[in-house]
Amino acid sequence: MNMKLTNWMLAASTSMLLFSCVSNKKFKAAQAQYGTLETKYVTLQGEAEKCKDDKAKLEAEKLALNTKVDELNKQIKFLQENNTVALRQLQDLSVISASQAESIKKSMENIGAKDN
Numbered sequence: 001m002n003m004k005l006t007n008w009m010l011a012a013s014t015s016m017l018l019f020s021c022v023s024n025k026k027f028k029a030a031q032a033q034y035g036t037l038e039t040k041y042v043t044l045q046g047e048a049e050k051c052k053d054d055k056a057k058l059e060a061e062k063l064a065l066n067t068k069v070d071e072l073n074k075q076i077k078f079l080q081e082n083n084t085v086a087l088r089q090l091q092d093l094s095v096i097s098a099s100q101a102e103s104i105k106k107s108m109e110n111i112g113a114k115d116n
Helices: 002-020 024-115
Strands: none
């Protein structure tokens, strides 16, 4: 029994050695590919970090611009209300001016009638 176990272990370890070995050329190619991939990975990590920073800056800028838009919209609303009030006042003045013009016209007619 001991001999069978020894033969079996010898066969198993021989097959492992035969099938697990790779050629030196393949190993160096795999190492070179690993080095290339590792370099690309580090580069991509740096780019991803830069993108995160850019995103944070753009979000802060967007927030500031949205705040400015809100302030400008408030200004527009205020100016529109001011404009409406000013237009009403001008209309009131033009009504007074029209009535004053009518009064002046009548006064002129009366003066003209007295001269005749």
